[in-house]
Amino acid sequence: MKLLKRSVYVMMPCLIWPLALAAQSEKVPTAKELIEAIDANLNARTSIVTSRMVVHGRRASRTITSRSWVEGTDKAFTEYLAPPREAGTKMLKLGDQLWTYSPQTDRIIQISGHMLRQSLMGSDLSYQDMMEDQSLEDVYDGIVEGSEQLNGRDSWVMTLTAKVEGLAYHTRKAWIDKEWLLPMREELFAKSGKLLKSSYAEEVMQVEGRWYPKVWVFKDELKRNSRGTEWIIDEIAFNQPIPEAQFAKAALRK
Numbered sequence: 001m002k003l004l005k006r007s008v009y010v011m012m013p014c015l016i017w018p019l020a021l022a023a024q025s026e027k028v029p030t031a032k033e034l035i036e037a038i039d040a041n042l043n044a045r046t047s048i049v050t051s052r053m054v055v056h057g058r059r060a061s062r063t064i065t066s067r068s069w070v071e072g073t074d075k076a077f078t079e080y081l082a083p084p085r086e087a088g089t090k091m092l093k094l095g096d097q098l099w100t101y102s103p104q105t106d107r108i109i110q111i112s113g114h115m116l117r118q119s120l121m122g123s124d125l126s127y128q129d130m131m132e133d134q135s136l137e138d139v140y141d142g143i144v145e146g147s148e149q150l151n152g153r154d155s156w157v158m159t160l161t162a163k164v165e166g167l168a169y170h171t172r173k174a175w176i177d178k179e180w181l182l183p184m185r186e187e188l189f190a191k192s193g194k195l196l197k198s199s200y201a202e203e204v205m206q207v208e209g210r211w212y213p214k215v216w217v218f219k220d221e222l223k224r225n226s227r228g229t230e231w232i233i234d235e236i237a238f239n240q241p242i243p244e245a246q247f248a249k250a251a252l253r254k
Contacts, residue, residue, distance in 0.1 A: 031142030034158055037181040039135045041210045044238040046071045051234060055123045056227035064121055073133045075247045086121065090252045091130070098131055101252035108252055124197070124220040124229040128168045139164050140172070147178075150185060154178045169196060180204055180211040195221045202230070208238055 046069075053064045065082040076093040080086040088103035098111045111118075116128040136142075140160040148157050160172040170191035174183040185200040202215040212233070219228040245251060 026147070028144055028147070029156065031144050031158055032137075034144065034156060034176055034181070035136045035140070035142055035160075038176065038183060039137055041181055041212065043073075043135055044070075046240055046242050047236060047238050048240055048242070049233060049236045052230075052232045053121070053123055053125075054230040054232065055121070056229065057122075058225055058227070061227075062122075064123075069242050069246050070133075071242055071247065073135065076130075076133065077246050077251060092247065092249060092252055093131060093133075094247065096131070098127060099249065099252060106253075108249070119220075124218045124223065124226055125231075126168070129218075132168055136160065139167060148175065150175045150177075153184075155184060177204075177211075182211050182213060197221055205233075207236055212236065 049068045049070070051066060051068070053066070055062050055064065062083070064080060064086050066078050066080045068076060068078040070076045074093075074095050076091075078091045080089040090101040092099045092101075098116070099108050100111060101108045111127050116131060117126050119125070120127055120130060132139075139162060141163050142158050142160045145157040145159055148155055155175040155177055158174050158176060160174065162170045169188040171189040171193075173187040173189075175185040176182065177184050182201060182204060184204075186198065187195055188197040188199070190196055197218060197220055199216060199218045201213040202217055203213070204211050205214040206212070214233050216231045217228050218231065220226050
């Protein structure tokens, strides 16, 4: 879920400056340049995030608040704060392993196999979406298809194809804002070409010198009558120290 989902590099200005020049002259950047710039905006050595997930059902909507601690792409710990029914639920990711803890049952359960495809708390996101936090450069190759306007803003259109096995989405089509260098809209496909999910950034913000999505909307295209799920960032801080104990399994029951 790049939920989501990343590290900033000292070289970021060096990446973004040539791309800004390319946008002005309409010289098409390479897919590698775009992917590196997106990763530089979205990734961080560590991040601490307070967010809300608004799940829009057919009859009503519900809001789930959480706080997450993330280190690189291999460690993530999330504690759900509200509503009361979800408060105290926790989730820990270490590498390719994922555990959840429910205070109602006082049980720790490992989520694996087909369970990863299940909906996260009834949302349009799956556990697998939460797991896939790698940098784009590590797992996708890209082709820049051209330039289009999206919501009145100039965007590069790029197709990403998986270069490793086992990803939830084999192909992604992304509309990347030429100024912000963020994927403002994405369509996510299975290897068969079937559209599985779509997403778009409804609002962006500038944080510590980089552009970052503030409101993302996700839609499971396989769900009938889905009204989508909003992911809203209320607070985010990058590159803050996080105690190693935060990512221990023992923290799930604390």
